[in-house]
Amino acid sequence: MNQPLAYRMRPTHIDNIVGQQHLVGKGKIIRRMVEAKMLSSMILYGPPGIGKTSIASAIAGTTKFAFRTLNAASDTKKDLQIVVEEAKMSGTVILLLDEVHRLDKPKQDFLLPHLENGRIILIGATTENPYITINPAIRSRTQIFELKPLSNEDIQHALWSAVNDSEKGFGKENVAITDEALLHFSRATNGDLRSSLNSLELAIKSTAPNEQGTINITLDIAEECIQKKALTHDKDGDAHYDVISALQKSIRGSDVNAAMHYLARLIEAGDLPIISRRLMVIAYEDIGLANPSAASRTVTAVQAAEKLGFPEARIPLANVVVDLCLSPKSNSSYVAIDAALQDVRAGKSGDVPDHLRDSHYNGATKLGRGVNYLYPHGYPGAWVNQQYLPDKLKKASYYIPNHTGKYEDTLAKQYESINSKKKRNNSK
Structure with a gap:
């Protein structure tokens, strides 16, 4: 078993793919293509280690087509020619082309006609947004599918499979892994299954059996092999979510010191994606219209942190936590959209x-579409009294402004002024 565990555990059938059920689940698009044997070239994009190569491997294994792997950045046009010649001789070949966004024009021009005639089924893999980074000529000949980050449960299931698989994994070894260690392997890699499997392999291979011949994998061993500390040694992993919750509540409560403490715990655990997501949620949910520029600064800080990585990422993160803590707070827009959603979900539309x-089509006027619409820009103050809500909801009110920041205070005065005009006009 010289090949890495992540390589050995790659699925050879679509039923064995971990996660991505929005694409490979029953009745979903990739499964439908495979079952109907109507494959078309596609681009798979998403973060590293979430199954792009696995899906390509599983498609090939399920359809029994030949499967070849190349890298758009490092492999040459000659390498592509070899794959094409194989397809001419033996039939359709599925080509997984990693880093497809780095495909240069000569390789692209060579590949395009073979995509069009179906000789090559291209499965391009990229971590970049294909709508921005991939040439339109390739995009127009492929379907684009976004892969979602794997859940902790998805990764734990895959890890258990690797421990118990006698052919590809460690089923022939006497391995005992604690729940805490398994949870840490699944969580500390931020959804990267490849990294989780490789860390598990390191732990098993570098741990000596005890006197009974059992390889015991504990949380301490998991932390050492993955080089990230768990937040606490709690069995169920609730502390992880407790710390995230405490960070948001400390910022909401304007306690800088408490927020810094919880930020430090998350940084020590290496949870950059979780920190980034949570801070952006806080900026819009808890600061909101009281200080909209704080949300912009949060997005900028998160982008800087993601580009820098740890340990430097701690600096922009700390800056924005102080900023959010001491900012005025407002959840008015958050409360408003939830109230509107409640009506919509209750059928009050x-x-x-x-x-x-x-009214931009022939016959719209005959149907009364757009007739009697009053164009606000043609009236003083760019406002005119007319009904916008459906009849069933014409008296609904969702937004209740706060006056905790200068910006929303200005919005609140405008909102109240418009409501006063409405009442005067409706009373006439």
Whole structure:
């Protein structure tokens, strides 16, 4: 078993893919393509280690087509020619092309006609947004699918499979792994299954059996092999979520010192993606319209942290935590959208008023679409009294402004002024 565990555990059938059920689950698009034997070239994009290569491998294994792997950055046009010649001789070949966003024009021009005639089924893999980084000529000949980060449960399931698989994994070894260690392997790699499997392999191979011949993998061993500390040694992993919750509540409560403490615990655990996501949620949920520029600064700080990585990432993260802690707070827009969603989900929607409906097509006027619409820019103050909500909800009010920051205070005064005008006009 000289090949890495992550390589050995790659699925050879679509049923064995970990996660990505929005693409490979029953009735979903990639499964439908495979079952109908109507494969088309595709681009798979998403973070590292979440299954791009696994999906390509599973498609090939399920369809029994030949499967070849190349890298768009490092392999040459000659390498592509070899794959094409194989396809001419033996039939369709599935080509996994890693880093497809780095495919240069000569390779692309060579590949395109073979994609069009179906001789090569291209599965391009990239961590970059293909709508931005991939040439339109390739995009137009492929379907684009976004892969989602794997859940902790997905990764734990894959790890257990590796421990118990006698053919590809460590099923022939006497391995005992604690729940805490398994949880840490699944969580500390931030959804990267490849990294989790390789860390598990290191732990098993570098741990000597005890007198009974058992290889015991504990949390301490998991931390050492993955080089990240667990937040606490709690069996169920609740402390992880407790610390995230405490960070948000400390910022919401304007306690800088407590927020710094919880940020430090998350940094020590190496949870950059979780920190980044949570800070952006806080900026919009808890600071909101009281200080919109704080949200912009948060996004900028998160982008800087992600580019820098740890340990330097701690600096922009600390800056923005102080900023958010001491900022005025408002959750008015968050409360407003939740109230509106509650009505929509309860079936309180109603028809869009005729004067607001789309009128940019022949026959719209005969249907009354857009008729009697009043164009606000043609009136003083760019405001005119007319009904916008459906009849069923015309008296609904969702937004209740706060006055905790200068920006929302200005918005609140405008909102109250418009409401006063509405009341005066409706009373006439």
